Amino acid sequence: MSQRVLTTESGAPVADNQNSATAGVGGPLLLQDQHLLEKLARFNRERIPERVVHARGSGAYGHFEVTDDVTDYTHADFLNTVGKRTEVFVRFSTVADNLGGADAVRDPRGFAVKFYTQEGNYDLVGNNTPVFFIKDPIKFPDFIHSQKRDPFTGKQEPDNVWDFWAHSPEATHQVTWLMGDRGIPASYRHMNGYGSHTYQWTNSRGEAYFVKYHFKTNQGIRCLSTEQAQEIAGKDPNSHQTDLLQAIERGVHPSWTLYVQLMPAAEAADYRFNPFDLTKVWPHKDYPLKRVGRLVLDRNPDNVFAEVEQAAFSPNNFVPGIGPSPDKMLQGRLFAYADAHRYRLGVNHTQLAVNAPKAVPGGAANYGRDGLMASNSQGRYAKNYEPNSYDGPVETGRPLSAPLPVSGHTGTHAAPQHTKDDDFFQAGELYRLMTEEEKRRLIANIAGGLSQVSRDDVIEKNLAHFHAADTEYGKRVEEAVRALRED
Template structure:
């Protein structure tokens, strides 16, 4: 080897002839000590540390051995040239017991497989200006890793920000649910929350008029509970069959990749149930100031069950303690133009400064035995439950007091699914919820792989046991011999049975709409509750949408008819601005 000074020794933990280490300007060969295990354990490959080479060692050569003993420099464990700075035990981290993390970083650079890397600045070439060699495995590994850093973007809710904290019960609702994490006031449960925009891409501004996602993962003692909602209490459509079409209409034109109003108003002209959602989206609250000043809703109707099995329909509401604030058009343009990530930055900076965001959790409860007394279907996701009829009940508080440690691991790989519930919380027959139960888990398997629930951010914090094993990217370490159930060699048993809603099934198979559509009452009531200036801004946004050159007179007339049925004066004002004669 050229140059003797400042030599460092790297422990050789590799099989014979596997030690083909290319160390830049040193001349390396192989040493075959296959028949001498003791000698191999005491042997160290030595090389000159960066900066220690003499000028005369600028030329590089690599020669293969002609016999079992080569000219590679070996140092015994007693050799004074061996420096401990790059020595390390081969069992510093057991990947079967501890997930790989920065807590196990070595003091020097390595490959993914743990081999030392002495030069992470230059590719391996023939001479100083020669071609790059294909055998430069470190270069190939580094580029290949880079090429695969991005995973598939979420179809919806691609742009998001996450934070961690806790949920604390403040009011007793044990008469309604046997859920362990809601068992008594004072009980705290760790959570992670993801806020998001819905339609636009991962790098889009956070000031666009778009619904916002509000998803909470509770790490309970009985498994995870995912409460996956939005910042509006209702939705565009009531049946999951229409969800793909709805997203396609709201997404950019597949030909131009431009979001266009004519596509949106065309699709929703076939769905008058969407009026209620548009009364939120086109309202002043359509662009939240940031995530801290934003409400959250479970949107769908769930079911709570108590110890005796009594079921109640429930809706979840998150109310920010700092109030609700929104951006009007000019302010949204100004804020979004200066910082596309203003809401993410606000959330991160607030938590870092100790100004922890907080929300109060409320529920609304309806006894299924009394659901027929309302003029709407409690399972219709396009309807709210009026608070003067179904009052809010306080449950607890959500506090976000810790920023995530890594955006990719705890935001991009964070995965929610409404199907993930715990004993005491169950689904309802809400048609949209029933579709979401499948859709969310399916898209996570596509995006992250079949074992996405093994990722640390998605895995339960409680003990768990099943025979779901193997598959792509499985890293669950199992050393048992019995991977079936039941078995007399394995003592695992069924869990204690917990209540689920009693089945109420009576009817024939059919594809049909709900009976109580009542699409216009609640949007009209919401519009009439606003001050005149707020009403005018709402009208202006609709006039702009319907003024798209590709919107036909037929489509304009349909929308004017819809808004007239919601509120006569509203329909007349929109018609007047568009020079269209209103008709029912």
């Protein structure tokens, strides 16, 4: 079998790929060496802007199979038949660090699933924790700035991290998660995934339910201590990537069982706390887990840049039967995620193979044209406006989900208060669920970071949050911080 001929970008054969053209033997290079200039120019442009958050990631392909009937709650096509399989792409990530950061660090993990359904792509963008640090998207840029590299020192600063948390009491629940035993997963395979936000399901009768997603790992939960993580990160910064890649290559296909919690929409207004608050979980005794199906990953990407770095997820990518809720953080992300990809990848990023819908032959059927890297000409007779008289795609008139009721005056309102709204109760509940050894490690992790803060008032504000969550919790953190600062 003869080898293919090496060519330039324009398809011309390359005569010499080892030596640049020069003006005589040993002379200066020639501007006319098109092959050299093309290679260097392409090399300079190989990288694109990395994600501001979730930059460091890994991904894999697989499928989702429905195991239980949920048609009473949603008319989504990919969930309408037990046994139905839908192709998926899943991207895991750390949140705060840059693209070259280590995997084994104390940080939430992104857990994003793209379902290539027959009614379009459905993106479920979540984390490995069921809650988050804040409840309003207007605080998100400030929160991320506080967790990332300081503009002056160029590194993450405990003063910044804890100062923001000191002024954000709603973060106490997630801080307790992050500093606890599940703060550093041993691998992407050995952690749960959560939709985290509250979403909406609508059934064929138009009845609406609010829903939370839980992907329970079938490999079992495995986590690292701070000391184990530091050792692993030093030996192999790509430890999670290595584990996922090698497991799938040797035929050990990781899987998760999807469960949901379902709340009839009418119950939301009178629930004892705001069910759309991202800093809180719904107790399982109120809304038990209902099994839906099984997620399996069985194929690695052939090119990490093309398929993982360029994978674009947006929680605004819904399908009929699934929609948003009044969750304020979700509402903010409906814009921010898609806008981030338009910036990083261009307006035509949905035409890339990893992002393109498989439901529509030839790509999305709409009137979007042109822009950088456009490839959707759709033929000489296709129009780029609507309505038209040329048999172009038309609207269905069928909403994807039930409408959300609204009332009142516009303005910058605080979230509506429910009878049991509180920033600390669930953090205390989580603490009280822990064993003594788990509590000991949690206290040590918190004190290790908080004791490095230079301002006493910031330390005191944070200690007040832990005291409010649980008296013992606050006392033990305070004592541990004092001991470390006196050393």
